[in-house]
Amino acid sequence: MGIIGFSVRTSIGSEAKPPPEFVQILKDPSMQSSLSRSARPSRAAGVGLLVFGAALISWFAIQFGMGSSDGDNPAVTIEFIRLNPHNYVYAGIALWVMAISFSVAVLAVEEIQGDRTWATRAITAWGLFASAFFLVHGALRVSTPGTLIYIDGLDHAWGLSAYLAVQMVGTQGLGTGGLLALSFWAIGTSAVSVRRRTFPRAISVMGTFPVLLVLAGVAGPLGIAPDAGYFVYLASFLGLIIWCITFALVLLLRKQQLPGSGDI
Numbered sequence: 001m002g003i004i005g006f007s008v009r010t011s012i013g014s015e016a017k018p019p020p021e022f023v024q025i026l027k028d029p030s031m032q033s034s035l036s037r038s039a040r041p042s043r044a045a046g047v048g049l050l051v052f053g054a055a056l057i058s059w060f061a062i063q064f065g066m067g068s069s070d071g072d073n074p075a076v077t078i079e080f081i082r083l084n085p086h087n088y089v090y091a092g093i094a095l096w097v098m099a100i101s102f103s104v105a106v107l108a109v110e111e112i113q114g115d116r117t118w119a120t121r122a123i124t125a126w127g128l129f130a131s132a133f134f135l136v137h138g139a140l141r142v143s144t145p146g147t148l149i150y151i152d153g154l155d156h157a158w159g160l161s162a163y164l165a166v167q168m169v170g171t172q173g174l175g176t177g178g179l180l181a182l183s184f185w186a187i188g189t190s191a192v193s194v195r196r197r198t199f200p201r202a203i204s205v206m207g208t209f210p211v212l213l214v215l216a217g218v219a220g221p222l223g224i225a226p227d228a229g230y231f232v233y234l235a236s237f238l239g240l241i242i243w244c245i246t247f248a249l250v251l252l253l254r255k256q257q258l259p260g261s262g263d264i
Helices: 020-027 029-038 040-069 074-083 085-112 118-154 156-196 201-205 208-222 229-252
Strands: none
Touching: 040 085, 040 229, 074 085, 074 118, 074 156, 085 118, 085 156, 085 229, 118 156, 156 201, 156 208, 156 229, 201 229, 208 229
């Protein structure tokens, strides 16, 4: 008996026929191709977010490894960069990887969500804003050591001013802006998933981490942050990393779907 004619006799003598969608896939090669293509956005988004998460951890580790020499004392930091110029370059490369991988993930997630409404487009825009911030921040990091050391060699006061400009524009501007845009994308994606049930509810629940990151980031400048505000910010940042990696695993393990059908 051929595959299409496959049936199973139950204990009461009736036949359990395969679902019509299954028979249609077997008969129509174009449906098989459609099924294969439907899995590509999930794979692209999953791999992109995994790479992004790994690069984000690397960037954070490099920044944390610089310790008090990064930003607390410009003169000490310039000397640190003179002796360890590769740290800034490595951080810049990590930011470039973040920008590229995250842009792929953002566009793939939009495709998974299906119909493109103003809400999904706005969410995608925030994700691409984050990629742009990370890209420019990476360029600033990579180009800083050589230029900064050269300017400091001409005049030490100029070097101090140049470093402070890099610190304010890079870490405080582009770095913070990138994390803020990333958080808005994560919050929007989690909110849309609640309504459409595109992804497991756990992803939406874990979307509270980027919410806390935004609130902690705003509370500090407003002077209303609690004494443990820094630790809340740090914990929510780590939570955002966990959200990205968890979301990546969900996307990679996501069942394939045919347009207009349920999970197969």
